[in-house]
Amino acid sequence: MNKSNKIINILFFMLIFSGNLFAQSATELEGEFKLAPAIILIILLVTFIMVGFFNRAKDTKTYWAAGRKISPVGAGMAIASNWMSAASFLGMAAVMYGSGYHGLSYVIGWTGGYVLLLILMAGQIRRYGKYTTADFIGDRYYSQGLRGVGAGLAIFISFSYCVGQFAGIGLMFKWILGIDYAWAVIIGASVVLTYTLISGMLGVTKNMQIQYVIIIASFIIPLFILTYKFGYFYWLPQVGYGEIISDIVNGIAPGKGLSSLGHDFAILPSPEFAMPWDPATGQTAFQWIAICFSLMIGTAGLPHVIQRFYVVPRAKDARWSVVWGLFFICILYWSAPIYSAFGKILSSNPEVGVLAKDAIVVYTAQLGDLYPLIIGFLAAGAVSAAFSTVSGLLVAGASAFSHDLYFNVINPKATEQKQMLMARVGTILMAAGVAIIALLELGLIAQLVAVAFSLAGCTIFPLFLLGIWWSGSNRTGAWAGLIAGGSVALVAQVYFLAGKLGVVLPYHEFIHYYLNAWYFAWLGAPLAIISNIVASLLAKEKTPLEIKKFLAEKVHNYDVS
Amino acid sequence: MTEHERYEVNFFRPISQHAKANKKLISTLAIIWAVAVFGFHFLLIIITTPTPEQTLINFNSVWQQVVEDSSATHEMKQVFAKSLLMVLGKNIAVKEEHKSVLKESLSWSVYRMQADSIKPFYKTEPNSETIKGAIASIGLSAEGFDKIMRDLLPSSLVKVENSALSEKSKKALPEIMELYLIHNQSFLTDFKFLGFPFHYWYTAQFLLILFVLLCLTYAVLIDRMNREYEFIEET
Numbered sequence: 031m032n033k034s035n036k037i038i039n040i041l042f043f044m045l046i047f048s049g050n051l052f053a054q055s056a057t058e059l060e061g062e063f064k065l066a067p068a069i070i071l072i073i074l075l076v077t078f079i080m081v082g083f084f085n086r087a088k089d090t091k092t093y094w095a096a097g098r099k100i101s102p103v104g105a106g107m108a109i110a111s112n113w114m115s116a117a118s119f120l121g122m123a124a125v126m127y128g129s130g131y132h133g134l135s136y137v138i139g140w141t142g143g144y145v146l147l148l149i150l151m152a153g154q155i156r157r158y159g160k161y162t163t164a165d166f167i168g169d170r171y172y173s174q175g176l177r178g179v180g181a182g183l184a185i186f187i188s189f190s191y192c193v194g195q196f197a198g199i200g201l202m203f204k205w206i207l208g209i210d211y212a213w214a215v216i217i218g219a220s221v222v223l224t225y226t227l228i229s230g231m232l233g234v235t236k237n238m239q240i241q242y243v244i245i246i247a248s249f250i251i252p253l254f255i256l257t258y259k260f261g262y263f264y265w266l267p268q269v270g271y272g273e274i275i276s277d278i279v280n281g282i283a284p285g286k287g288l289s290s291l292g293h294d295f296a297i298l299p300s301p302e303f304a305m306p307w308d309p310a311t312g313q314t315a316f317q318w319i320a321i322c323f324s325l326m327i328g329t330a331g332l333p334h335v336i337q338r339f340y341v342v343p344r345a346k347d348a349r350w351s352v353v354w355g356l357f358f359i360c361i362l363y364w365s366a367p368i369y370s371a372f373g374k375i376l377s378s379n380p381e382v383g384v385l386a387k388d389a390i391v392v393y394t395a396q397l398g399d400l401y402p403l404i405i406g407f408l409a410a411g412a413v414s415a416a417f418s419t420v421s422g423l424l425v426a427g428a429s430a431f432s433h434d435l436y437f438n439v440i441n442p443k444a445t446e447q448k449q450m451l452m453a454r455v456g457t458i459l460m461a462a463g464v465a466i467i468a469l470l471e472l473g474l475i476a477q478l479v480a481v482a483f484s485l486a487g488c489t490i491f492p493l494f495l496l497g498i499w500w501s502g503s504n505r506t507g508a509w510a511g512l513i514a515g516g517s518v519a520l521v522a523q524v525y526f527l528a529g530k531l532g533v534v535l536p537y538h539e540f541i542h543y544y545l546n547a548w549y550f551a552w553l554g555a556p557l558a559i560i561s562n563i564v565a566s567l568l569a570k571e572k573t574p575l576e577i578k579k580f581l582a583e584k585v586h587n588y589d590v591s
Numbered sequence: 592m593t594e595h596e597r598y599e600v601n602f603f604r605p606i607s608q609h610a611k612a613n614k615k616l617i618s619t620l621a622i623i624w625a626v627a628v629f630g631f632h633f634l635l636i637i638i639t640t641p642t643p644e645q646t647l648i649n650f651n652s653v654w655q656q657v658v659e660d661s662s663a664t665h666e667m668k669q670v671f672a673k674s675l676l677m678v679l680g681k682n683i684a685v686k687e688e689h690k691s692v693l694k695e696s697l698s699w700s701v702y703r704m705q706a707d708s709i710k711p712f713y714k715t716e717p718n719s720e721t722i723k724g725a726i727a728s729i730g731l732s733a734e735g736f737d738k739i740m741r742d743l744l745p746s747s748l749v750k751v752e753n754s755a756l757s758e759k760s761k762k763a764l765p766e767i768m769e770l771y772l773i774h775n776q777s778f779l780t781d782f783k784f785l786g787f788p789f790h791y792w793y794t795a796q797f798l799l800i801l802f803v804l805l806c807l808t809y810a811v812l813i814d815r816m817n818r819e820y821e822f823i824e825e826t
Binding site for chain 2: 127128131134137138141142144145146148149150153156157263268269270271272273275276279281283284293294296297298299300301302303304305306307308309310311315318319322323344345346349350352353356357360363364367374377378379380381384499500501502572575578579581582583585586587588
């Protein structure tokens with residue numbers, strides 16, 4: 031038995047012990063310090079750091095090689111762990127809880143994008159052989175300026191993505207510690223920053239696999255218990271919950287059990303939960319499709335997702351890691367609607383009060399009167415999901431800052447120590463900035479994360495798509511596309527922030543509906559692609575021959591001899 | 592042909608057999624993907640029609656008489672009150688400003704069902720006695736959906752300010768009821784599969800399975816294709 035397995039076993043027994051010692055009533059939904067979840071969370075974080083410590087890389091070469099030794103199944107788990115964040119764990123169920131079928135646009139958007147990513151990009155990106163998105167953009171479009179913009183975009187997208195994660199961390203810390211949201215965000219941000227600075231150089235890939243197992247186990251175990259408890263098909267809750275959806279539509283008469291607050295597990299007919307773009311939800315068919323499309327192309331343009339393909343040994347492994355990664359992700363995505371369905375029923379009595387939608391996963395487990403240890407494990411799983419993604423994003427953002435922006439563009443003579451210092455400064459600045467924005471509570475977690483997807487879909491996705499599949503796309507086209515996509519993003523963001531500040535700009539209603547901050551890529555991405563194509567055709571310059579040759583021979587296997 | 596033209600990469604104009612085969616595979620999978628996701632939802636948009644719940648039909652059959660005509664029967668008032676409770680029972684789906692209209696209307700309708708000697712009690716904050724009176728006058732039993740409605744009453748009744756329903760509530764009520772009681776339905780939403788409404792199963796379960804299968808198919812076929820065209824991928 032190796033060291034990391036021993037540690038896991040010891041910590042597992044500590045976890046069980048803590049649960050028995052500090053078992054608490056689950057009826058207090060919030061407002062008090064919860065010892066068992068706090069201990070479970072600490073144990074998990076210590077586990078991740080210790081496993082990383084025992085699997086740490088001895089030098090930079092080994093650090094990268096660690097990623098290149100793992101099997102496609104292991105790489106798939108790493109992709110899934112990297113991907114499954116607070117938005118997947120907490121956010122999806124929250125949107126479905128509040129808006130019913132509308133929430134499924136997030137489920138489909140965040141999984142369907144992987145098909146695009148695989149068939150259009152994964153293997154080609156690996157064969158192109160660059161290490162960051164900025165490297166690819168700078169090299170393919172032969173422009174230092176574009177490299178800088180690419181790095182800036184990667185930082186900005188990582189930043190936006192982190193805001194939703196910090197909101198999730200804040201909510202869970204609020205729930206565990208029983209304190210105000212603002213303090214919870216500040217404490218949570220400090221803990222995740224410390225965790226990132228400690229674990230940043232440790233064995234990342236091994237950790238990601240362990241994190242995946244913990245995240246998925248903590249998410250699924252409560253579902254078996256809930257379906258069993260309320261008389262649904264519990265052998266496979268992902269199939270068994272069909273009856274729950276139909277029951278919500280038709281109504282459930284009392285007699286199936288009680289919630290932890292003593293209310294009947296019952297609900298009056300509520301077809302608005304399952305029917306498409308129901309008027310009661312205030313969401314339309316256009317919004318369903320716009321969100322779905324924006325999230326899909328955003329998935330195929332996210333820097334931290336694309337970069338995972340650079341660290342697998344072969345293009346074939348890049349493809350198979352996507353297949354496995356998507357399968358592992360889908361296990362969680364098949365399960366998330368179950369929380370929203372149980373949450374809908376268990377919170378249907380007005381005496382429950384208004385619950386924070388983003389914490390509905392945990393509230394559902396509480397209202398279902400599950401054993402406190404299980405609820406604590408669930409909350410700790412949510413924090414782990416956010417931590418694993420945030421630490422990856424902070425490292426990616428910081429490396430884009432120090433490597434792509436500072437070293438490659440601003441100061442090419444910088445020493446390695448200076449670069450490391452810049453990376454650490456970048457991490458701290460980014461975490462502080464994200465925490466401040468998270469305190470503003472601008473939207474639901476899933477919606478905040480969707481902003482990052484739309485940004486990526488408007489800017490990076492068109493550059494990669496055309497860069498790989500059309501050698502006629504040149505530097506001028508790339509700039510034109512970036513300006514077009516960036517302009518749409520800017521308009522959407524300005525109107526969104528103005529709305530939050532209470533400022534009404536001209537055509538506010540129109541822009542808010544058609545270029546909403548969560549889904550502006552439905553227009554921005556096609557516009558960026560068209561602008562790129564038109565400007566490339568109109569420009570007199572041609573893509574340099576060596577780049578065309580490389581694309582044709584190495585990336586696409588065109589036999590032109 | 593110039594050097595630039597010889598090395599031109601264009602997805603829609605492949606110049607090698609391998610690229611042609613690749614284009615065919617990607618196009619096929621992309622079309623399946625697009626039709627499965629967006630084609631299905633466009634179909635859903637076309638075929639779904641606004642369909643009222645039975646509660647709305649009941650409400651529409653009595654509301655004008657209850658609100659406008661003093662000759663409304665006790666049964667009509669009961670149907671009216673139950674209809675409002677059915678919407679209030681949707682709880683988290685109902686906006687706060689709509690809840691206040693529904694609560695005012697419900698309390699007013701309960702007030703109207705009381706004997707004149709008891710009516711003054713409903714002009715104060717609700718208490719256990721007025722709630723019991725409301726349960727009896729609406730005719731709620733202790734079983735089934737009636738029990739849920741009984742449990743809703745304590746948080747749904749408010750102090751009755753006036754003997755007549757306010758003009759604001761009178762005007763807003765029909766629209767509020769339509770908002771929460773009309774749903775987009777079709778045979779795709781009514782048909783059940785594995786217990787799910789079919790459209791829900793298709794989106795929440797089947798599409799995810801299809802995405803995994805599309806990825807699996809691509810990974811298998813592209814490996815086979817690369818072997819066939821002797822493409823060594825590594826740079």
